[in-house]
Amino acid sequence: MEPVKSSEFPFLADWFAITYRWLIVLSLAVLLVSTRHLNAPAMVALALPTLWNLVMTVLAAFNRRMNAHRAINFGADLLFSLMIFVVSGNLSGPAQWAGVLSIAPASIFYEIRGASLAAVLITLLEGATVYFLEPALFAPQPLAILTGINLSVGLTMGLLSLPLIRRLRDTYRNLVQNRREHEQRIQMRERERMKALFDMIATFSATLNYKTALEAALNSSVSTMALSPEDSDSLLAAFFLFDHSHLRYIVGRGFPARDQNVPLPAQSGILGEALRSGEHRLVVSDTCNDPELCKLIALHSCRSVLVLPLIRGMNAYGVLLYAHPSPTFFDEEKVEWLLTISNQAVIAIQNARLFQDLAEEKERIVQSQEEAQKKLARDLHDGPTQSISAIAMRLSIARRMFEQSPRSAMEELAKIEELARRTTQEIRHMLFTLRPLVLESEGLIAALQTMAEKMRDVYQQNVILDVDPAVVAALDPNQQTVVFYLVEEAVNNARKHAEATRIQVLLKFITGDRSMAGLEISDNGRGFDVAAVMGNYEQRGSLGMINLQERADLINGLLKVDSAPGKGTRIRVYIPLTEAALDRLHQRAPK
Numbered sequence: 001m002e003p004v005k006s007s008e009f010p011f012l013a014d015w016f017a018i019t020y021r022w023l024i025v026l027s028l029a030v031l032l033v034s035t036r037h038l039n040a041p042a043m044v045a046l047a048l049p050t051l052w053n054l055v056m057t058v059l060a061a062f063n064r065r066m067n068a069h070r071a072i073n074f075g076a077d078l079l080f081s082l083m084i085f086v087v088s089g090n091l092s093g094p095a096q097w098a099g100v101l102s103i104a105p106a107s108i109f110y111e112i113r114g115a116s117l118a119a120v121l122i123t124l125l126e127g128a129t130v131y132f133l134e135p136a137l138f139a140p141q142p143l144a145i146l147t148g149i150n151l152s153v154g155l156t157m158g159l160l161s162l163p164l165i166r167r168l169r170d171t172y173r174n175l176v177q178n179r180r181e182h183e184q185r186i187q188m189r190e191r192e193r194m195k196a197l198f199d200m201i202a203t204f205s206a207t208l209n210y211k212t213a214l215e216a217a218l219n220s221s222v223s224t225m226a227l228s229p230e231d232s233d234s235l236l237a238a239f240f241l242f243d244h245s246h247l248r249y250i251v252g253r254g255f256p257a258r259d260q261n262v263p264l265p266a267q268s269g270i271l272g273e274a275l276r277s278g279e280h281r282l283v284v285s286d287t288c289n290d291p292e293l294c295k296l297i298a299l300h301s302c303r304s305v306l307v308l309p310l311i312r313g314m315n316a317y318g319v320l321l322y323a324h325p326s327p328t329f330f331d332e333e334k335v336e337w338l339l340t341i342s343n344q345a346v347i348a349i350q351n352a353r354l355f356q357d358l359a360e361e362k363e364r365i366v367q368s369q370e371e372a373q374k375k376l377a378r379d380l381h382d383g384p385t386q387s388i389s390a391i392a393m394r395l396s397i398a399r400r401m402f403e404q405s406p407r408s409a410m411e412e413l414a415k416i417e418e419l420a421r422r423t424t425q426e427i428r429h430m431l432f433t434l435r436p437l438v439l440e441s442e443g444l445i446a447a448l449q450t451m452a453e454k455m456r457d458v459y460q461q462n463v464i465l466d467v468d469p470a471v472v473a474a475l476d477p478n479q480q481t482v483v484f485y486l487v488e489e490a491v492n493n494a495r496k497h498a499e500a501t502r503i504q505v506l507l508k509f510i511t512g513d514r515s516m517a518g519l520e521i522s523d524n525g526r527g528f529d530v531a532a533v534m535g536n537y538e539q540r541g542s543l544g545m546i547n548l549q550e551r552a553d554l555i556n557g558l559l560k561v562d563s564a565p566g567k568g569t570r571i572r573v574y575i576p577l578t579e580a581a582l583d584r585l586h587q588r589a590p591k
Contacts, residue, residue: 012168014060017073017105021053024101028084035094041087049080049101070109077102078118082125090130091142099126099150104157111165112158119154123147210352214239214251214345221322221341222253225334234325236298240264241310241318241349247271250318259296266319269293274307275316280339281307284327303327306335308342310349317349387423391416422458444472444480448505451488461495467507471517474577482555483507483519483575489547490521490571498525498569510574515581519557519573527563548573556582 029046032038056073059065066072081102088095099122107115126146131138218237227235238252246263249255266275269290274281283290287299299305302323310317320342324330330338394416401409439447445467452463475483487505494500500523510518533545545561552559552573563569576582 010063011060011065012171013108013165014056014065014069016164016168017108018053018056018060020104020108021049021056021077021101024104025049025053028088028095028098028101031094032088037088037094039087042084045080045083045087048083049077052076052080074102074106074109074114074118077105078122078125081122082129085126086129086133090126090134091139091146096146097149097153099123099146100153103150103154107154107157107161108165111161112155115154115158115161116151119150123150210349211251213348213352217341217345217348218251218253221338224337231324231326231329235329236302236321236323238321239310239318239345240321242266242316247318252321255296255298259298262295264292264295266292270305270307271319274309274319275311278309278311280309280335280342282330282335283307287323299323301325304329306330306338308338310342310346312346312350315350317346317353320345384423384427387419391419391423394419439481439484444475444484445469447484448487451484451491452505455491455495459495461491461500462502463491464502464504466505468509470514471507471509474514474517475575479555479575482551483573486519486548486551486573487521489551494521494523494525494569498523498527500525500568511581515576515578516585517575517577519575520570522568522570524568527565527567527569529565530561530563556585558585 025046029038032042032046081099084095084098084101085093088098090096099119102122103115103118106118110117123146127138127143130143218239222232222235222237236252236254238255239250240247241250242248243263245265247266248263249260252260264271266272269292270281270283271292282304284304287293287296287302287305290305293299293305302325304324304327306322308320308322310319320338322330322338394412398409398412398416401412438450448465448467452465455461455463472480491503491505494503503521503523506518506520506522508518510516548561548571549559555575557576558574560572560574561569562572574585576585
């Protein structure tokens with residue numbers, strides 16, 4: 001068993017007993033000084049209860065008690081009372097009533113029974129002390145007076161302590177009850193918050209519509225703050241998400257239609273600070289002084305604004321904003337809860353965006369497949385199909401020529417044979433571009449060389465290669481595949497549309513630390529207006545430039561197209577080979 005026990009609440013009875021003890025010790029000290037009975041033994045007798053009471057005061061200050069605390073105090077008070085009685089002169093001294101020092105605290109600890117018991121015990125002890133130490137003073141009348149004083153004080157203090165102790169007990173019960181009710185309210189609020197949080201997470205899991213998820217987050221944050229009807233009506237809340245470079249209202253409460261259509265740059269004021277730092281910002285001031293929030297009319301009456309940035313990793317999606325007319329509304333507990341809501345909302349936004357990106361990527365894949373099929377159909381129609389039709393027609397002519405001029409027919413058959421060989425080469429070239437097996441078996445350089453040879457043999461197109469083997473070694477297999485198709489797409493575009501006599505392909509490092517590669521395909525053809533071509537792809541059948549852009553995106557590259565009518569075309573793709581190069585590339589595009 002531990003020698004000391006503690007409590008969450010003050011021991012009020014101890015404080016009253018300590019107070020009585022201080023008052024009585026002080027009174028006895030004043031009495032002994034005034035009657036000139038304060039000698040060395042008396043000083044020691046007064047010092048002991050003083051030190052004892054100091055110890056009891058320290059324990060009470062920390063809400064602590066000894067085991068058998070009341071009984072130990074009862075015995076100590078009896079001892080101190082008897083010592084002061086003896087050293088002050090017994091029945092002949094001025095401190096005959098020193099027994100009060102034991103009776104008063106006993107009336108607090110044990111009520112009337114304790115006060116009466118203390119009066120009887122101290123009277124017997126004092127009488128026995130007089131009998132043994134000073135038998136000459138042992139007389140009935142002084143002892144009767146002493147007994148009367150002690151019993152009267154005991155009965156009086158005991159009766160007075162009854163309502164006091166009753167009030168102390170009621171106060172203690174009320175403290176305990178209030179504490180229990182407070183804990184129950186806290187537990188109930190936490191259960192409601194956890195239920196709201198789980199319901200919100202369930203909503204996030206059940207829907208990929210980010211507006212539905214954000215509305216659930218907003219409702220959960222407001223409903224679990226246990227607001228009064230007045231505070232609930234005055235609270236403003238809204239999600240503002242980035243649309244390109246500006247924040248725009250998505251869902252909320254309390255914002256009029258005009259505010260919902262106001263774009264916010266989020267470059268200055270509390271919005272800019274929160275997004276730059278990634279930490280929440282609580283401002284207690286006039287929002288009219290904020291350079292951006294002043295645009296929102298609903299906030300003009302608010303004196304406290306809480307902005308929670310919605311950031312996940314390197315992506316900033318927007319902010320969650322709360323506002324209230326009271327400057328003290330957002331205490332620490334509310335802010336912590338709203339931070340929890342905002343963190344969950346960021347996950348919902350991220351999941352919705354990922355799903356949206358996945359859907360868009362799926363659509364792009366379908367479109368790419370459709371475009372590849374259309375391209376194959378066009379190439380077959382413009383090439384082998386026309387050639388085969390020509391072969392069939394010329395064979396018919398050759399058959400008739402055999403009847404008239406066999407020699408001329410033989411010459412025609414030779415031309416038909418050459419046409420068949422060229423058609424075969426075209427078909428093989430198309431098969432090569434669909435799946436270049438040499439790329440898989442021998443690598444990018446061999447695949448580009450094969451493509452250049454086929455372009456020369458089939459189409460008499462001159463393609464010059466200048467490829468650094470060290471760059472190819474730095475590219476992974478996926479990057480090599482994408483680079484091949486970038487070159488193939490650009491070369492075919494130049495062959496078909498530019499009427500170029502010379503096409504050059506360069507693949508080099510463009511930084512000293514070899515962290516970035518550069519792919520360049522240039523021709524001396526007729527060129528084109530880049531802005532005009534990129535601006536009307538919805539009306540045109542070819543998607544060559546878009547294909548180049550999408551393939552560059554696959555390797556996190558940056559595509560640049562330079563061209564003008566009559567000045568040829570230069571296509572450049574900057575390919576980052578490290579994470580640092582990727583960051584630099586997208587922070588400041590090369591010129």
